[in-house]
Amino acid sequence: MLTNSPRGTNDILPNSVGDWNYVEGEIRNLCRRFGYQEIRTPIFEHTELFQRGIGEGTDVVDKEMYTFNDRGGRSITLRPENTASAMRAYLQNKLYADSNLVKLFYIGSMFRYDRPQAGRLREFHQFGVEAVGEANPAVDAEVILLAINLLEGLGLKDLELCLNSVGCPKCRGQYRTMLQDFFRDKLDELCEDCQSRFERSPLRILDCKADSDKPYMADAPKITDCLCDECRDHFEGVKKLLTKAGVKYTLDHRLVRGLDYYTRTAFEIKYAPLGAQSTVAGGGRYDGLIEEMGGNPTPSVGFATGIERLLLALEKQGLLPEKNNTTDAYIVALGENAQTEAFKIMMDLRKAGLSVGMDYAGRSMKAQMKQANKAGALCAVILGDDEIAEGVAMLRNMTDSEQNKVPVADLVKEINTVVGLAQLKKFATGTNAQASIEKLAESLKQ
């Protein structure tokens, strides 16, 4: 027990934080270009926020929340998603005063008690975006394009954008009764799940994966045929802008999202190779949420993407950046005396901005050289009693194995030369560039 993290949680270890930083960096850069600003909300909120926001009767609220009473007897819940929190923060801090369209993004841990699988964890990480205050279909399109730009910008291919409109409370209410009328006499033939969905959320019946139910779906009324004029115009507007932007989408009139607050636009982006957890991003419009929470009616759109799933997809396609950890210099010290001097020299070099390491175990020179190699050191600084007496160090270039005596006072400059050349070589492409760097290296040696 003591040596195992709770089920469904993961450590992000040093060998993979690089991937996380990479993805988060791309996200931040993209959000800057789109004009979205970061918001960080608490990891936990009053339980009621989620009950009201996400909706009772949804799976997330009914069976997946981490809810507990704090020592003051308040019911607290670890956030299962971030939209409700962001809207709470928007209202509480009166962000609507800043602009009629407030564009926010977040990156952070979310918590849902569900059975873990690949791509599904109990603590997982989401990046999400919320555009608050504007009903224009352009905002829907912008949000969808942001999602697509992110995924494609990371290099992902073979994505599928599924699009639907779930209407507003007015037309959805009508559609709901139409659906119930349609399924009422077929109820006995539907699978058990669907029978229980019939009253609770008939729209979900459309989403049923049971083969036995599929024959009925074809004839079921489509929500897109039942939209009110405003909703239909809105949906047409979104589609027009997406087409204009060259985005391919598949209309899926059975796409129904599991959180109650969605209205009108609903979309998912899927990456099929992930299997059962193939949805890498999902979202839509939630025009009623802020009003539900006690604010003025404020139309909004957003989406969220699971970072773990994103990383899985990137890994599958080999799109994660290469890890090349290098150290500028590694100090090899021989003997106790030298080790003390070396420590001081290392600190000075670090102060000068270099990344420097050394061995503390008092190992043999050979072993220390191995360490230097393993650390990816560009140079080794070798210090024995003789060198110290002379005030010099042996500076060995680990890439070409050349070495010479250098006054300790010149170490920073000399190491920087080696490091600089190594970096130049890394970025140089083509034989010409390589050749001129070789020349440069030669001239520097003289």
Place this chain on the structure above:
RNA sequence: GCGGUCUUGGUGAAGUGGUUAACACACUGGAUUGUGGCUCCAGCAUGCAAGGGUUCGAUCCCCUUAGAUCGCCCCA
């Protein structure tokens, strides 16, 4: 929450109801006294997820628990 599969060292793994649990990688040390990357040699699981049971004897059989994984549900 439901159903299926799986769980051997730091890692990838082979394997058997019976004295020493292959092999590879990694790691540590060594191969003429102060020089890495290649090669060679040596060391490295009293233990086969945990607990219980069957048995003269179990890592291999049975049960329970935990975790992983696949599918369902749901979602990111």
